[in-house]
Amino acid sequence: MSNAALIISGLNKTLGKKHILHDISFEAYEGEVFGFLGPNGAGKTTTIKIIVGLLRLDEGEIEVGGFDIKKNYEKAMANIGGIVENPELYKYMTGRQNLMQYARMREGVTAERIDEVVKLVGLSNRIDEKVGKYSLGMRQRLGVAQAILHHPKVLILDEPTNGLDPAGIKELRDILKSLAHNEGICVLVSSHLMSEMELMCDRVGIIANGSMIGVYTVAEMISASKTGTDEYIYETDSSEKASALMAGYNFTITDETHIDVEFPEENASQAMAELNEKLILAGVKLYSVSPKEKKKLEDVFIELTQSGGAQIE
């Protein structure tokens, strides 16, 4: 792996009497999209708010681009860009005027750079309109433009796909992937949807109930969802007749016409063809054979977070 752009170690946070974060530690690297996954209320937004300086760091260390956030706040923050919760910008200003505001607060952002990011997020035609007239998707794009304005090493987005339509989600996904893989930015995205993470992320850190459960590559997660068998649904005129011929197979009768049959994963097609032939030759009317849906990544995620004891306090 390449250099760690964001190092978090031993993060603890108490809000009032509630201990919200317990020893959160993880690293995110340059050039990857890191998914920060957890159910609602797990502490994702709190962690992100601490990283970007909106909440105070009670205990623990955060290093951004090599700078400690406590000792060297301004330099550390100069390496971070982000959107926390909703992209709420100044509605009474145009998109460009909003970007100018953030440009003035950061070093080295030129007018050309503003044009460049506006083009990158696809807002060139609407940038001189008042933000009050923007749709949520457009505001999200402007938020991303704001976040990457100053070439940050770490880009942090809190639930960026919330409220976006499918086309918008796909576009955002493509933008983030290209930023990470082509420009070497470390992109940290939080979400409570595993399916979304699967499509976007290289690695996923899972948090539940204020504690880190683990960090996995997406490939690891997918293999965790495999059980070693493929399951098919057989629809016949009579489950009774068909099941009599299925000795040696692992099957379950679901109703009079449907049977679930498991085949070993490595030669599933071959085994299925043999069974089909057997049934037809025996005069069983075989209407359809369809693959039963696999155990989904979502289920893995739920299992993982529940093993961490995800009770709502």
Added chain:
Amino acid sequence: MSRMFRLIKNEFIKTVRKTSTIIALALVILLAIGLVVVAKIAQVQSERYNFDFGTVEDDISYYQSMIDDAEAHKESDPAYKQNIEMYQFLIDNKITDDWEYEAIADAFSTNTEEVTAEDGSVSYQVSYVYSDEQRDKVKSFVVAKDWKGYYNFLIDKFKAEGADPNTYWEYQYRVDNGVAPPAGHDDITNWKNQCIFSVSSAKQQLASLGADADESDTAQLKDEIAVNMYRLNNNCEVNVADSVNYMETGELNFWTVLSISVNLLTIVGLLMILIAGSSISSEFSDGTIKFLLINPVKRWKILMSKYFNVIFIGYIMMFVFFLVVTTLSCILFGTSQLGAEYITSMNGEVQTTSGILLILRNYLLGSVSIVVMATLAFAISSVTKSSALAICVSVFSLLSGAGIVAVLKEALNQDWARFFIFANMDLAAVANGTTGFAHHTIGFAVAVIVVHMIVFLLTAWDGFTKKEV
């Protein structure tokens, strides 16, 4: 430093792009225009009343009625003959101006003596105060309209009687400086005549008080004389001090408008409090605070830029107000009085300040309480995130603080009320010693203000930098 400047620029842009700021600025301009226009209308109206005095014909018919009256009361008024003679003379010579009328009235004034005859019956002996020779002299001065001659005649007469020079100062002054007495009604309101009247009346009061009069009684009269003499000697048509004290003097001119505008600064202050109270809390209510604080800038710097911007905008509004009032006053009242001085006297010693400097000084002193209250609004808004609370508390303080202190001091006689910020914000009153507290010095007031400002700003800093968003 350039970073700070950029932060303030950001805040400035945010403030001026808000519709509420534009409306506030428009209100300030409207207030300024309204003030000058209303003052001009009032001036025009008062001038129209001044022209409504009588004509020569009115005077003549008045004299005629007096003659008729005297003839009707022949029995009861022993001096009726002399009266008729006098009014006839006034009619014949068409005398209407004040000094001529007074001269004739004096020349024809009479003494009436009660004479008791041996048989006990009472009769009245009427004789002129003036000799026939003197009366003829006066008549000839009047006919020749020779006021100098007449005044010299009077001065000689007073000198011969050994009168106090203060009593005939006006005649001496007019003769020495060639200032003619008022002719026609308009001339009475002429500034020179007004000054001369003031000095003359003060001198006569001094003369009547005598040499061993109490110092405190004479001091004010002496100051009045000193100020008016300064105006006469330096040809000062307008005394800005009269315009500043317009409530007492009824003076309504260019400088009155400017000094009323100082009092109206409170309204500009309300608008400044509005901006100060929403500067931080609007970021929270709009949700934009997160994008503001995510930047690589320490929070205290953001807070400072917001505070500087509030103060800057406040002074811009006050300056715009001043500029509109002054410009429009120049247009409507003319620029002839621009160079006028503020003339006062302390123990007979005249002090002068340029009017424009005085008004600017009063604007600056007036801005102190506004800045203090805007800082309070800023601090409350920083701690509570509620602009409504911040604005309410500050506006209430600005408008009623002085009243609360007055109740504590005057009604309840609580001297510790002097430590209240409200007792010290009006630096002009502290300087003039009109706050009601004994030994209330500028140094003390400034110290109280500075302590309060530090507390407010530390509160704002504590609230903003520790806030968890």
